[in-house]
Amino acid sequence: MKSIIFIAPPAAGKGTQSKLVSDKYNLPHISTGDLLRNAVSDNSDISKQIKETMEKGNLVSDEIILALLEERLKQDDCNSGYILDGFPRNTNQAKEYELLLEKLHKDLGYVILLDLDKEIAKARIVGRLSCKNCGSVYNEFVEETKPKIKGICDKCNQELSKRSDDNEVTFEERYNTYLKETQPLIDYYENKGYLYRINSGISANYTFSEIERIIGSSK
Numbered sequence: 001m002k003s004i005i006f007i008a009p010p011a012a013g014k015g016t017q018s019k020l021v022s023d024k025y026n027l028p029h030i031s032t033g034d035l036l037r038n039a040v041s042d043n044s045d046i047s048k049q050i051k052e053t054m055e056k057g058n059l060v061s062d063e064i065i066l067a068l069l070e071e072r073l074k075q076d077d078c079n080s081g082y083i084l085d086g087f088p089r090n091t092n093q094a095k096e097y098e099l100l101l102e103k104l105h106k107d108l109g110y111v112i113l114l115d116l117d118k119e120i121a122k123a124r125i126v127g128r129l130s131c132k133n134c135g136s137v138y139n140e141f142v143e144e145t146k147p148k149i150k151g152i153c154d155k156c157n158q159e160l161s162k163r164s165d166d167n168e169v170t171f172e173e174r175y176n177t178y179l180k181e182t183q184p185l186i187d188y189y190e191n192k193g194y195l196y197r198i199n200s201g202i203s204a205n206y207t208f209s210e211i212e213r214i215i216g217s218s219k
Contacts, residue, residue: 003109011124012114020163024110032086035068114200133158
């Protein structure tokens with residue numbers, strides 16, 4: 001089994017698909033955010049450096065992220081592949097990551113773009129509702145995930161709520177940032193012939209079946 005890099009705009013279902021793939025193929029899900037949070041809890045020199053950088057509101061350097069990632073990829077559970085989430089974010093990180101893979105004698109694996117129309121992404125974000133009681137998630141603009149009773153959870157009959165940042169202004173900012181930072185990365189992998197595209201706007205089941213097809217056809 002090879003490793004998988006997911007590239008996705010907001011609301012494309014990257015978290016859902018990562019969990020489905022991780023569960024089915026027994027692959028560790030490696031998030032660079034988790035690596036940083038775990039490193040901060042250590043009492044090492046690098047953890048102090050990360051903590052200081054994050055407290056100042058600055059981005060942690062690629063060098064530190066790559067060092068943390070290298071240590072994680074050396075662990076035994078990554079020998080048969082893994083899912084990489086949140087890295088690389090740009091072409092420079094992609095090139096550095098390839099050098100790391102060469103050093104560790106690992107293959108790049110699959111680079112899968114979960115493509116999603118902007119208007120569908122907006123509807124998924126702006127219409128998202130969740131239940132604080134049981135954690136169920138709904139969407140008032142998507143027919144198959146609408147609650148049966150407006151504003152009420154189907155499972156526990158508690159009131160549904162919306163996150164304060166699930167609005168059009170925040171969505172536009174996030175989506176534009178994604179395009180600016182990620183489009184060159186998509187072009188980079190596509191030009192090298194590594195990129196697989198999936199329309200993730202159809203359904204989660206369709207997206208997962210396409211991921212399975214890509215993995216199966218490349219064995």
